[in-house]
Amino acid sequence: MEDVKKLEEFQAKIDSEIKIEPKDWMPEDYRKHLQRQISQHAHSEVIGMQPEGNWISRAPSLRAKVVLLAKIQDEAGHGQYLYSAAETLGKSRDEYIADLQSGKAKYSSIFNYPTLTWADMGAVGWLVDGAAIVNQVSLQRTSYGPYSRAMIRICKEESFHQRQGYEIMATMAKGTPEQKAMAQDALNRFWWPSIMMFGPHDSDSPNTGNAVKWKIKRETNDELRQKFIDKTVGQAEVIGLTIPDPALKWNEEKGSYDFGEMNWDEFWNVVKGNGPCNKQRLNHHKKAHKEGIWVREAAIAYAKKQKEKQLVA
Amino acid sequence: METKDALINYCLRLGDSSLILGQRMAEWCSNGPILEEDIAMTNLSLDLIGQARTMLSYSGVVEGKGRSEDDLAYRREEREFYNTLLSERPNGHFGDTVVRNFLHDAFFYYLYQALKSSKDEMIAAHAAKSIKEVTYHLRHSSEWLVRLGDGTVESHEKVQESLNDLWEYTGDLFEMNEVDEVLIKEGIAVDLQKIKLEWDKTINTVIERSTLTRPEDAYMHSGRLDAMHSEYLGHLIADMQFLQRAYPEAQW
């Protein structure tokens, strides 16, 4: 009885756009959904450092190097903001990291694709960050306070990321024939995985129902995907690259682009762990984590000694 | 030796040391012991590469042959790099990096303190800007050295070993030749033996706080002044220069 009343009050708050804060009562499913979604988002930021990190040492100019480094650093920061938000739901970062490493928690599949050429730094910034931004802008209005605040900060910082990627693509597209070929190849490889970042079609997405009712998600997968495609097609045209979708066509009537069907077999395969880099990414994370154990233990031991000294003094 | 030639070389020394250490610190990205530290190390890298850009550009300007920061970073070979031997040491484990950086940060700290009054305006301005960054770097590496030295038995042993291993590259930091002589006379460069005295004090203080033991001065490697290096540098720059070398005609 009590819970039914609480649930009604909770839904009334959501419906009148009052944010939910950590200490407020919330249905267990809401908490679980947020723990899963926010930590998945955090893991994606952190794992996402790897494919771009792959090119820092080889960045072709010092300017390109600092820009890429600053961008990856932001991603680490965003991972940190998101873990912080997720921790307010009563689960520690240690536990979230353990879930990631055991495979219980997922991260965005896009980071299981390899970055093979410098143009991939362009494609990742332009397409992957571009898709992420569409999602994140929408999530600024999410119903959970700490998540919404993290998203607002992230969106503010992300604004240069997509430009950085697009600038690389534009420069290469008007460069030597080899550079242009690299740019087109990067677009070919990253286009479909990028539009699949929005997840399955609404009709096949089991989590969408509650997430929309609770205003965790403010727009559905298909709505967000359409937004991304509509704003990206023109950008490709401006720099003279071709989007690898023969079915892509402006639809005057609905005022947006029609596009081809995505390869969902590939999508689920990568989600299940069979992407080109799934094992590599996770092993990299585990290795760094393991190599850090003695460092973290030392810092904890040092802090403990300091506290004891203070007590004595 | 002409002042101009000495100055070109002096800028390369400063710029190359920052560049190589910055490149090393960038290797830590996504490999740090904790997320916050990953971000901290990236910050160090960004500061260092920023410093390198200023000094390499200036070296190019003094030279007057139209070489840019990128020409100098990407189109020189091993025997043309004048970075400190310490800066090119591999990252190793986190303790190795902390020790390497600590020894190097303290060097940069006193060097830039002194170079703030260089008669060369560009170098003085560069030092005034860099000293703010390096002050923070030294604080960061010192605090970590203390945590690791005075942490667990394992961390103490590890970091003492790092210190013992890296010590033989510290002599190289303070070596001088004709370049220094010419520039000291002009009030542009500073006497590194004086820097060494200050460096020693800081090193001793922090080592003591860390409950570590300062290694005995034994054989010291040298190489910086003659662009002599360990084998590690070749791999570092091959990696760094790959795109510029593979596509010499391309603009990026």
Next chain:
Amino acid sequence: MSNTDNQGDVWEVFIQSKPGLPHKHAGSVHATDKEMALQNARDMYTRRQEGTCLWVVPLNAIVSSMPEENESFFDPSDDKIYRHPTHYVMPDGAKHI
């Protein structure tokens, strides 16, 4: 995860964006000691010149009111409209008051 290994404590971060303004909550960092907390906050939250002063506070040092106390804590001020200047009727023509 071994027994002695963890991600450190949570510290809340407050930033003063310029002198004269109050410190505002920015987020949190993990750290094992206060110097590390301060440095991590600096590297995490002031990369874009966001601040001139930083505070870090261990999360467990913060005392928060609880949502279930909201009625008794905050509603009693609902009817004290005399605390607001607009409650008072000023004669026409009165200035600077």
